[in-house]
Amino acid sequence: MHSLPELLTLAYRTLAPPPSSGVATVETTTPSEWLLVQLAREVHELLGRGLRNGYVERRERLPFVRGRTRPVLNPAQLPFLDCEYADFIVDTPENRLLRGVLELLAPAVRNRAVRRLYDDALSFLLNVEPVLPSLAQFDRISLTRLNRHYLPSLRLARLALEGAGVVDSAGSSTAPSYFVLMWQIWENAVAAALRDAQILDVLEKPRYGSAFVHEQGQPNVSVTLEPDLVLGRRLSPRMVIDLKWAPVLLPNRHGGLRLRNSHLYQMATYVTALDCDGLLLYPLMDDAVNATYVFNGHRVTVRTVDLGQTGLTDLRNAAADIAAAL
CATH class of the missing domain: 3.40.1350.10 (Trna Endonuclease; Chain: A, domain 1)
Incomplete structure (x- = not known):
């Protein structure tokens, strides 16, 4: 195969792999970092278009009425009220997943230039609640015309989550390995x-x-x-x-x-x-x-x-x- 990132670019309609910049050696770059670079670059492209805000249900204690209020069962909590309301913020499920995957993968990035890409991307997601990502959370995200531009980033993030986490430390150095569903x-x-x-x-x-x-017989499957x-x-x-x-x-x-x-x-x-x-x-x-x-x-x-x-x-x-x- 000439280039797995090139095949991924076609398969998932993501950005093309970035051009080479400088020289990397075996000591500074791991074989799996091509996908980490591609994910970071796709997230940066998404950030350039702007993170999507959405209405998120929130519940917190406030000194004023906002949205719906629940009965105060403990008088000692007054004058704070238990309020439920919807806020138009950046803390949406898709942004939470992107932050969760980036934070999960960041410790495995050994190349300093790639790590700076991750730190830069995460700096834009500081107002997003961190979550531990799972494949089930990807399945629950509903894509509409308002957030369809997230699709390439979410596909790469899911691919990274499916294959990350396998480490072989039998030799003199520990190297993260990676698996993809070819x-x-x-x-x-x-x-x-x-x-x-x-x-x-x-x-x-x-x-x-x-x-x-x-035609006949059981079970009728x-x-x-x-x-x-x-x-x-x-x-x-x-x-x-x-x-x-x-x-x-x-x-x-x-x-x-x-x-x-x-x-x-x-x-x-x-x-x-x-x-x-x-x-x-x-x-x-x-x-x-x-x-x-x-x-x-x-x-x-x-x-x-x-x-x-x-x-x-x-x-x-x-x-x-x-x-x-x-």
């Missing part, structure tokens, strides 16, 4: 490349529950199909795409190579149920493959994409080929 990044990147190729109808993870109909991508209308698709982050070829018992049968069987189910052509798309890991078969009257193509090219040229070319074939 299959998820691969799926998002391909969907983004297809949209860049002017394919308007790109459905991600659509669910089809009518292909399997329960519904069976749904959920392909990675469907191009075209949901009820009249033109192509179904299944994305695999794995080698496309496997050795057979005679020392040769074969395609992954389980992936082909899965695609055969999709093209039959959806009555359209299919594509199995893999990143190039071993041998390049670009082969088309006919199954039950439908074309099934197996193709690899070389991610080792600057600008993800092969991926964008593959997206253009798909657009031309529709």
Whole structure:
């Protein structure tokens, strides 16, 4: 792979990785700091546009009436009143999450220049209540047209939170390690490349529950199909795409190579149920493959994409080929 940050930029529609500035050595920079730099830069871009204020429910004791008041049960607390009110402030759930993730990751930043980026970003979030971030909090955030510009920062922050926290201290020095869900990044990147190729109808993870109909017996459990991508209308698709982050070829018992049968069987189910052509798309890991078969009257193509090219040229070319074939 030429550049994982470049793939992330396409997959999550974030800013491009920053240009090099100065010289870094193994002693001053860890392998995981590219993502920390990208997150800090995305947050700085967000700060340039301005943090979003929102109405936040607050409750505190005040010497005057504000909003709704609760009965004072302890006379010793007078003249302070128990008030509940909504305040239009910067202390919103999305800003709390960004501060929580930045504070969680900041101790792992060893490079001084990167650490200054984090300290600078956190200085703008001092009026935001610190929270211990969790994936459930990301799920509870509702994105509207008012806060949709937070999406790239929140996606990178969630990615950082999912992979942070693993440390290996078996050697002479302690180095933070990092894990990312490559299959998820691969799926998002391909969907983004297809949209860049002017394919308007790109459905991600659509669910089809009518292909399997329960006839008899117990339990009566519904069976749904959920392909990675469907191009075209949901009820009249033109192509179904299944994305695999794995080698496309496997050795057979005679020392040769074969395609992954389980992936082909899965695609055969999709093209039959959806009555359209299919594509199995893999990143190039071993041998390049670009082969088309006919199954039950439908074309099934197996193709690899070389991610080792600057600008993800092969991926964008593959997206253009798909657009031309529709």
